[in-house]
Amino acid sequence: MNGSSLVLKSVVSGVILIISLFYFLPKKVSETYEPIPKLKSQCPPGFIKNDQNECIALNLYQQYDSPHNKGVGGLQTSLPEIRDGFSPQEIDLGRYLFFDPVLSGDGTISCASCHDPKKGFSDGLPTSIGSHGQKLTRGAPSLWNVAYLKKLFWDGRATTLEEQAQGPLFSEVEMDNTPENLLNSLNAIDTYKLMFAEAFPGKKPSEDIKLNEIYTALSAFQASLISLNSKYDQYAHGYHDALNKNEIEGLNIFRSFVARCAECHTPPLFTNQQFAVIGSPEPNGLPLDPGAEIPFKDKTLRGAFKVPSLRNIEKTAPYMHSGNFQTLRETIKFYTDGRGHAVPDDEELIVHWHIWEPNLTDYELDRLVDFLKTLTDETFTPQVPENLPSGIKPSI
Numbered sequence: 001m002n003g004s005s006l007v008l009k010s011v012v013s014g015v016i017l018i019i020s021l022f023y024f025l026p027k028k029v030s031e032t033y034e035p036i037p038k039l040k041s042q043c044p045p046g047f048i049k050n051d052q053n054e055c056i057a058l059n060l061y062q063q064y065d066s067p068h069n070k071g072v073g074g075l076q077t078s079l080p081e082i083r084d085g086f087s088p089q090e091i092d093l094g095r096y097l098f099f100d101p102v103l104s105g106d107g108t109i110s111c112a113s114c115h116d117p118k119k120g121f122s123d124g125l126p127t128s129i130g131s132h133g134q135k136l137t138r139g140a141p142s143l144w145n146v147a148y149l150k151k152l153f154w155d156g157r158a159t160t161l162e163e164q165a166q167g168p169l170f171s172e173v174e175m176d177n178t179p180e181n182l183l184n185s186l187n188a189i190d191t192y193k194l195m196f197a198e199a200f201p202g203k204k205p206s207e208d209i210k211l212n213e214i215y216t217a218l219s220a221f222q223a224s225l226i227s228l229n230s231k232y233d234q235y236a237h238g239y240h241d242a243l244n245k246n247e248i249e250g251l252n253i254f255r256s257f258v259a260r261c262a263e264c265h266t267p268p269l270f271t272n273q274q275f276a277v278i279g280s281p282e283p284n285g286l287p288l289d290p291g292a293e294i295p296f297k298d299k300t301l302r303g304a305f306k307v308p309s310l311r312n313i314e315k316t317a318p319y320m321h322s323g324n325f326q327t328l329r330e331t332i333k334f335y336t337d338g339r340g341h342a343v344p345d346d347e348e349l350i351v352h353w354h355i356w357e358p359n360l361t362d363y364e365l366d367r368l369v370d371f372l373k374t375l376t377d378e379t380f381t382p383q384v385p386e387n388l389p390s391g392i393k394p395s396i
Contacts, residue, residue: 038198039088039089039092039198040088040089040091041088041089042088043088043091044088044224044380044382045226045379045380046058046226046228047224047226049088053087053088053089054084054085054086054087055084055085055086055088055091055224056084056085057082057084057147057226059079059226059228060228060237061077061079061228061268062078062079064076064077065078074267075267077267078268079148079269080269080273081148082148083161083219083223084147084223086216086220089198090199090200090216090217090220091220091221091223091224092221093195093196093198093199093220093221094216094217094219094221094222095221095382095383096195096385096388097111097218097221098111098112098218098221098222099111099112099384099388099394099395100390100392100394101390101392101395102185102186102189102388102392103169103175103182103185104131104175105131105175105177105181106131108395109130109395110394111168111218112394112395112396113129113396114128114129114168115142115143116396117381117384117396119315119316120142120144120312120314120315120378121143121144121225121316122139122141122142122315122316123139123140124317124318125139125140126139126283126318126322126323126324127323128174130171130173130174130175131173131176134173136173137289138154138289138322139318139320139321139322139323142311142312143222143225144226144227144309144311144312145225145226145227145228145269145309145311146161146225147161147222147225147226148269149309150273151275151306152164153167153306154291154305154306154321155292155295155306156275156295156296156306160219161215161218161219161222161223162212162215162219165214165215165219169182179211182211183208183209183211185390186214187208187209190205191389192389193206193209195389196209196213196217221382224382225380225382226380227311227312227377227378227379227380228268228377229377229379229380230311230374230376230377231243231247231374231376231377232251232371233268233377235248235251235374236267236268242374243371243374246367246370247367247371247373247374249367249370249371250367250368250369250371250372250374251371251374253360253364253367253368253371254368254371254372258358258360259335259360259364259368260354260356260358264276264307264354265310269309269311270310270311270375271306271309271310273307274307275291275301275304275307276304276305276307276354276355277301277303277304277349277350277351278335278351278352278355279303279339279340279341279342279343279349279351279355280320280321280322280324280342281324282322283322283324286322288302288303288344288347289322290303291304291321292304292306302350303347305321310375311375311377312376312377313372313375314328314372314373314375315376315378319331328368328369328372328373329369332360332365332368332369333365335355335358336358336359336360336365338357339351339356340355384396
């Protein structure tokens with residue numbers, strides 16, 4: 001064999017060796033690589049997982065009974081039926097979606113933009129800000145304990161969490177998305193397809209994400225937002241030192257027939273889930289918001305809004321559907337100023353009969369504020385994801 005053949009053979013052997021090393025030696029991971037998030041397999045606090053991989057609510061109020069399963073406002077009264085039974089993976093997938101701006105039309109607004117966990121799952125604004133900076137006509141309701149609610153939105157136009165989710169998603173003035181664009185956005189993200197396959201058994205990563213799966217995941221996460229371990233709850237369960245003298249006085253005023261707060265804000269959920277016309281004034285001379293009159297097509301509900309839960313009410317200022325009152329003290333004073341005193345002159349509203357002239361003193365108003373602050377409990381606040389599959393920064 002001549003010299004040139006030996007050289008050629010050596011070169012070929014070297015090339016083969018380099019190729020072999022390239023394929024078989026461990027590869028260095030890119031510094032920009034982010035591992036695919038694995039969904040949680042355990043239920044969030046306040047739930048226990050059964051043999052069917054379902055998260056079932058577990059709390060001390062389940063040890064109590066109520067006549068005809070209806071709350072009567074006593075300290076040890078059972079809660080309404082809860083929406084539970086979601087899997088841990090569905091809940092955790094919903095957590096990622098909730099904070100991801102990719103759900104909006106232009107990728108700038110997430111569900112958390114109006115429902116910030118640091119602000120009682122509201123947004124701290126009189127009325128929320130929607131797409132392209134549009135000012136909306138109503139404030140963002142808190143999401144704490146929504147799993148117990150039978151009507152959603154201020155005007156009660158939705159009856160399920162899945163139905164509620166579609167409202168802001170596809171509203172031109174809120175998240176300004178369309179079903180087609182939402183599906184295209186999520187299906188273009190491989191990590192989300194893997195996560196949906198993990199959350200929904202039998203689904204393959206190669207299969208497209210479906211709208212009903214998005215609604216289910218968002219509902220699962222929102223249904224996990226439970227707040228039932230406040231100072232008030234500890235008092236209600238028998239630890240009477242949980243409340244001080246002023247707070248107990250406030251509780252007694254709250255439940256009294258004079259103030260009648262508990263007639264509509266019925267413990268332990270602190271709402272009777274009904275609609276009430278209270279004649280709250282609109283800010284800055286804006287026209288009257290017809291409220292529940294529109295979805296229910298009922299003129300007796302003109303100006304009526306859903307009675308909100310008072311859970312974590314300390315965190316959700318400003319108050320009322322249009323954020324007209326800045327403080328709890330100012331809000332309570334509205335009620336003691338007299339029945340229908342703020343109703344516009346050109347309106348004949350059927351003000352709820354519990355709204356009257358209680359003539360509460362300044363001392364009593366202060367004690368009511370003291371009590372309302374005992375309803376604060378953010379123990380089970382979920383963690384905001386550090387990274388999102390979309391690569392967009394979490395929006396809150």
